[in-house]
Each structure stands twice: as structure tokens, then as C-alpha cells.
Amino acid sequence: MLNKGICKILVLLFLTSFLATGCSLHPGRGNDQKSQEVPPEEAPGQVIDPAVERRDISVPKIDTENWEIGLYAGVLSVDDFGSRAIYGARAAYHVSEDFFMEGAYAVSTVVDTSFRTIGLPIFPNEEEDLKFYSFSLGYNFLPGEVFVGTKWAMTSSMYFIFGVGNTEFIGEDELTYSVGFGLRVLPRDYLTLRIEAKDNIFESDLLGTNEYKHNMEFNLGFSVFF
């Protein structure tokens, strides 16, 4: 009796436990329950949805200032033919902090007044035009600062300049070598003031013998970086 009763209870327990799980009889149900628990918008594998906004940054271009153009004026002394004003323009490209390359064009005049006073004119007219151009390599040395008063410091640099060019007057072209040095001061980062002294050397036989002529030039100028 007892055994029969236990057997019945066991059978009932077995059946109820089997029905209660229900998995084998209703295979689709378990999946339905799962999909109800997980919100449909979350894909499997994605645990956290980062609430970070991507910053779209438009980058302003850096203003590169390696070109320099400017004007200058000074005095050019042409060997044997007087000292006259010279006016010029130049453009330079700064290759590195040490070197720059420069092209310059300038105009001036030459006079043969002293030859005319002794009755030996050399030129067709007393005053003749002179045109000069050159291509130069510059080397910055002694970088430093110039102090004006107690509150204003300007960066500065001494430079050497070596150039080749051409001097033309009374229809003659003379290949000209230039050697000089100068001081460049920058009151603003884009503005340059320059003082320069140069020796422009060419070979000439205008006065009969062929010799090297040394033509000293002193000029002041300003230029703008862009």
C-alpha cells in the first residue's frame, strides 16, 4: 500500500515536473520569453550604448610665412662714376631658419661729371641710367634681439649675403658679384626693417684697362612676410 502510494506520488511528481518545465512540448515558448526580457533595440553583444557625441572639428589652416617682399632705397657708389641714389625691390624665400634665397632689381644712375670737367666725356649724356638685378643666397647668423627702451624687444638677425647679378649702363652688361652683410629687425612678425651694406664687383674696361670695379652700396629697406 505504502509502496503503491509512493509510486503514485512519484509518478505525479514526475509528470508535474515534466509539464511544469514544458520545454520539450512547447519549444518556441522559451525563446518568446527571452525576447520579451531583452529590449528589441539592443543587438546581442552590445552591452553599453556610449552616449558620446563625435566632435567634428574643422581645423583652421596655419598661416605659413616664408616669403618676404619689400622695397629699399640707398646710395650706390659706382667706381669712377659718382654716388647716386638707388631704388629697388626684392623678394626672398626662406628655405630654413638659416638660409634664404633672394632676387632683387634696382635702378640708379651714373654720372661722368668729373671727366667732363677736364674735357673727356665718357658717356653720351652726363647722367645715364643704371639697372641692376641679382640672385643671392643669404645666411642668417647672430640671431638675437634689439631692445628699444625697457619694454620693447624686437627679434633681429645679422646676415651675410652672396649674390650674382648683372649691372647694365650705357648699353653694357657687366656680370656682378655681390658680397655684403646686413641687419634685419622685426618690429612685428610680418614686418622687417633692414640695413644692408654690399660690395658689387664687376670687371670693366670702360677707362681703357680691364680691372675689377668695387661699387659700394648702402641701403635701408622694409619688407613684409606673407
Next chain:
Amino acid sequence: MKVIRLACLLLLIPLAMGAVAYQRVQVQDPYMDMHTGPGRGFPAVQIVERGEWVEILMRKTDWFKVRTENGKEGWVVRSQMEKTLTGAGVRKNFRDVLMDDYLNRRLEVGFAAGRFDGDPSLSVRSSYRFNNFIVGEINLSQVSGAFSSSRIVDLSLQIAPYSDNRFSPYFNLGFGHFKNEPKAPLVNALDTSATTAVVGVGLRVYLTRRFIVRADFKNYVVMIDTDRNEEFQQWLTGFSFFF
């Protein structure tokens, strides 16, 4: 900015600058040195510490002018700027003459001085690199002789078989125009204007990646008329740089 400054130069008027947006970067090195000027010779008088933001105001060669958040200004070298981060959190990439640019260089400009048939000569030239081996060049020469002045314009092709080397030799082949004007006192001397062919050899030596010393030897054959050719030799040395 550049156009404004050019206009400023031409008109000689003071420049009134409005508000300009500058690029901001964050320092990642322990500190950056701020120099008083754009060069290693200028003293470093201030520093910017890690984590600080700076604005890049301008660039000259390899130096950048920066402004810190509390208004200090100074010049920082490119090698230190390279370790900064942009607002997007990525490393700032500063454009410079890198190896790629060196290999992809195209336009070269320079000048040279030398001798043309014993007379002093001056040349200006510009060349364009079509590929690793072939370069096209335009050359303007002025020869200032004792008895005459000449001007030569020539176009040539150069073959540079070792163009990636520091010492790069090349062959030069071209044609052009030769013009000779005798000096005024010589009577009965005539102007010469003729076509010329040119062959030559040369050597480029790279001092830095963009700065070049060049040496050239050229042989010009000037075809003066049907019966007469004249040959001239030219030696040149000069400097060039490429953009």
C-alpha cells in the same frame, strides 16, 4: 591674410586685423620650450606644460608661433609641436618636407654663375620633374663678355638615373635660342640671333632635403647659318631649392 598683407604693402596702409580663428592643440610632452624668435639661436624664456592648450598663430620655416590660454606668446620648434594633440584627440600632423615630398618633388628653382666660352655668365633656371628619372628644365643665361653680351634661352630634358641619391648626376639634352649683341664701340660688328642645340652633364648635391648645390657643364652648338656652326662651352655652379 596673405592677400591682405600684400595689399597692405602695396598701399602702405596700416593693417586692421579682425578676429581670426586659430588652430588649438594640447601639449603632450612634459613641457614645450617657447623661444623669443623663430630660430634655435633665440633664447627659450617660457614653457608650456603638459595638458595646456595653445593656439598656433603662424609658422616660419620649422618654427610655430603659439599663444597659451593665459596669453603668453612664443616660438616652438616643429619637433616639439609634433607631440601635441588636436581638439579631436588625434596627434597633430604637421606638413613638412618629409621623405614622400622629397621623392615626389616637382618644381625646382635656382640660379648659377659660371663661364661661357671664357666670359662670365649668369643663369636662372626652373625645372619640373616628370618622374623619377626625367626632368624638364628652362634656363635663361646672360653672358657679359669683353666685346659682346649674349642671352640664351633653352629648354632641355634631363635624364637622372640616380635621382634618389644625395649625389645625383644627370645628362642634359635640349635646344634654344642664342642672341649676341656686340658692345657699342665695335664698328661693323653684327648682332647674331640663332638657334642652338645643347648637350651637357651635371650633378645635383642635396645639402638638405630641399636645398641643392648644382654643377653643370654644357656644350652649345650655335647654328649661325647653313654653312657655319659655332661651339661654346659653359661651366656653371649654383644653388637651387624645390617647393
